[in-house]
Amino acid sequence: MSKTVIIIDDSEFLIQQLKKFFINELKLNVVATGKDGNEAIALYRQFHPDLITLDITMPNKTGEDAVKEIIAEFPDAKILIISAVRGDSILDCMAYGAKGYIEKPLYFSETEFVDDFKKTIEEIWEN
Amino acid sequence: MNIDIKNTLASLADIFIKTGIKAIKALFMIEVEKRQDWEVGIKTVCKSNFVMTMGSSNDNYQALLVFAMENLSICQLLGQNEVSPQYALDVLGELGNTYCGMLMDSKEFIQSFGILKQSIPTVYVNGQSYMPCILGIEGQLYFKDNFITIRYAIQKK
Numbered sequence: 001m002s003k004t005v006i007i008i009d010d011s012e013f014l015i016q017q018l019k020k021f022f023i024n025e026l027k028l029n030v031v032a033t034g035k036d037g038n039e040a041i042a043l044y045r046q047f048h049p050d051l052i053t054l055d056i057t058m059p060n061k062t063g064e065d066a067v068k069e070i071i072a073e074f075p076d077a078k079i080l081i082i083s084a085v086r087g088d089s090i091l092d093c094m095a096y097g098a099k100g101y102i103e104k105p106l107y108f109s110e111t112e113f114v115d116d117f118k119k120t121i122e123e124i125w126e127n
Numbered sequence: 128m129n130i131d132i133k134n135t136l137a138s139l140a141d142i143f144i145k146t147g148i149k150a151i152k153a154l155f156m157i158e159v160e161k162r163q164d165w166e167v168g169i170k171t172v173c174k175s176n177f178v179m180t181m182g183s184s185n186d187n188y189q190a191l192l193v194f195a196m197e198n199l200s201i202c203q204l205l206g207q208n209e210v211s212p213q214y215a216l217d218v219l220g221e222l223g224n225t226y227c228g229m230l231m232d233s234k235e236f237i238q239s240f241g242i243l244k245q246s247i248p249t250v251y252v253n254g255q256s257y258m259p260c261i262l263g264i265e266g267q268l269y270f271k272d273n274f275i276t277i278r279y280a281i282q283k284k
Contacts, residue, residue: 011217011221013154014221017154084224084225104224104225104228105150105154105228105229107153108156109152109153110153
């Protein structure tokens with residue numbers, strides 16, 4: 001059975017891109033998508049996915065806050081940050097318990113980027 | 128007219144063009160090309176079905192990125208028959224984020240203007256947009272029979 005993923009991003013366009021990538025390239029099961037940190041927490045509770053991807057800059061509740069709350073409730077949660085934000089926020093997310101980070105923009109047309117993306121997810125699951 | 132900025136923008140023309148090509152390829156997985164040279168000048172009015180603006184600034188400079196697209200162009204870009212204003216804001220906003228982010232990866236740009244932090248995008252639909260009277264570089268990138276106009280205007284604070 002394929003592993004389950006939840007995608008959280010305030011851009012519907014990027015959600016659709018990520019969804020296509022996860023389904024077609026990684027053969028994963030995208031069980032839900034959401035647009036802010038509140039939805040991330042609610043969907044995590046509902047689905048207990050194998051992976052949740054979080055943008056950082058989002059309305060209502062940021063990805064950073066969502067990481068803190070998800071990890072507090074589910075310490076083993078596999079959280080992958082996918083964001084254009086550079087600097088301290090990334091380090092904070094990793095300190096709060098996120099397991100990996102992919103920097104936007106998403107170069108799905110480039111083999112090297114796709115390979116790195118796959119490797120990052122594999123490492124999250126291995127650890 | 129500020130000659131210093133004018134010359135700098137002209138000397139960075141390749142950076143602005145390549146950034147546009149790379150950003151569009153990254154987001155939409157399509158190849159676009161420049162068919163005419165991009166020009167440096169002042170433009171105060173922009174008329175297009177969809178116009179996205181995104182400001183950015185640092186302690187010394189303030190800039191405005193503008194994307195303009197006709198309805199047919201954005202539909203072709205996204206492979207859809209119709210694009211809602213909200214979705215256009217989403218897509219062009221992401222393109223703006225990507226473009227500004229990639230520009231900040233350019234050593235030449237940073238040496239000239241420093242790192243500018245971008246603001247949030249705004250999209251204007253089916254109207255005439257009035258731009259601030261500041262120098263910018265502008266040109267088109269073509270895909271099939273359609274194009275996107277990109278303008279990057281910047282001034283000293």
